[in-house]
Amino acid sequence: MVNNDASRPDDDSAPETKHPSFAEMIGSNSNITQNADGGIDLLSTVGGVRGILETVLPGFVFIMVFALTSNLGWGLIASISLGVVFMIIRLAKRSTLIQAGSGLIGILICAFAARTSGNAKDYYIPGFYVSAAYLAGLLISVMARWPLIGLLFGFIRNEGTEWRKKPERLRRYQVATWIIIAVFALRLAVQIPMYIADDVVALGLARALMGVPLYAAGLWFAWLVSKPAAVAGDETSTPKPAA
Numbered sequence: 289m290v291n292n293d294a295s296r297p298d299d300d301s302a303p304e305t306k307h308p309s310f311a312e313m314i315g316s317n318s319n320i321t322q323n324a325d326g327g328i329d330l331l332s333t334v335g336g337v338r339g340i341l342e343t344v345l346p347g348f349v350f351i352m353v354f355a356l357t358s359n360l361g362w363g364l365i366a367s368i369s370l371g372v373v374f375m376i377i378r379l380a381k382r383s384t385l386i387q388a389g390s391g392l393i394g395i396l397i398c399a400f401a402a403r404t405s406g407n408a409k410d411y412y413i414p415g416f417y418v419s420a421a422y423l424a425g426l427l428i429s430v431m432a433r434w435p436l437i438g439l440l441f442g443f444i445r446n447e448g449t450e451w452r453k454k455p456e457r458l459r460r461y462q463v464a465t466w467i468i469i470a471v472f473a474l475r476l477a478v479q480i481p482m483y484i485a486d487d488v489v490a491l492g493l494a495r496a497l498m499g500v501p502l503y504a505a506g507l508w509f510a511w512l513v514s515k516p517a518a519v520a521g522d523e524t525s526t527p528k529p530a531a
Contacts, residue, residue, distance in 0.1 A: 338374075338377075339500075340500050341374075342374045342391050343391075343499055343500050344496050344499060344500060345370055346367045346368075346370050346371050346374075346391075346395050347367065347398070347411070347412070347492060347495055347496060347499075348492065348493075348496045349363075349366050349367055349370055350363045350364065350366060350367035350411060350492065351363070351408075351411075351488065351489060351491075351492025351493070352492075353366040353367075354408050354488070354492075355488075355489050355492075360402060360403070360406065360407075360408050363408065363411075364399045364402060364403060364411075367395055367398075367399060367411075368392075368395055368396065368399055370395075371391055371392040371395040371396075372392060374391055374392070375388045375389055375391065375392045394414070397414050398411045398412070398413075398414050398415070399411065401413050401414055408488050409483055409486060409488045409491060411492075412479070412483065412491055412492070412495055413483075415475075415479075415495060416476065416479070416480065416483075419472045419475050419476055420472075420476065422472050423469060423472040423473060423476070426465055426468060426469045426472070427469060429465065430462055430465050430466065430469070433452070433458065433462075434452070435458075435461045435462050435464070435465035436465060437461055437464045437465040437467075437468055437510055437514065438451060438452070438457075438458070438461030438462070438464070438465065438514070441461065441464065441510075441511065441514055442461070445516070447516075456517070457516070460513060460514045460515075461514050463513050463514070464510035464511070464513050464514040465510070467506050467509050467510040467513065468506050468507070468510055470506070471502055471503055471506035474498070474502070475498050475502070478494055478498065479491055479494050479495065479498070482494060
């Protein structure tokens, strides 16, 4: 008779499947990169020059065309056309369809909001919801003492979640998360009054300036604030010259 157990591998010989932690998943999905000095590479983090253009230009072109023509349709066509061009460029660079189309989907959502109401200022409504969602998520993480910026930076710095056991590191990551909270809160505090006042051109310009540039500045400041303190006698310190 054939021993059925012999056909099955030993439990001890089976490779152990390691599932990534929540912090690892956040870190691995982030675009944050470090430069040679260990600082944050802001240009790479925001997607490089192309990433900045893809984020800022569609909304900027929309508001400029609308301001010049007072025609909502032309503004939307210009914005969507630019999004299509960016998508084609990404596909030509062999990006995945999801990567290439994500920016265009965002533009289409904004265009749909404006077209449905017939009001140009509603092009910016989806952005309010996105900012509010990030703001709420970051606030909850701080209140729960699991600051999201700590989870993100902790993975990048190879700290994992061990920093939660150190009060000073936890405090620094709490402060860093508050900085990013302030970025989203400032967006809403400045732009919602413009929306209410029907100041569409000012709203469009504010959205462009308070998008990638403000976020990058906040991220850079949060990185500096949460930087681990230098250890005395570190081997990386500059040696004294021999007498």
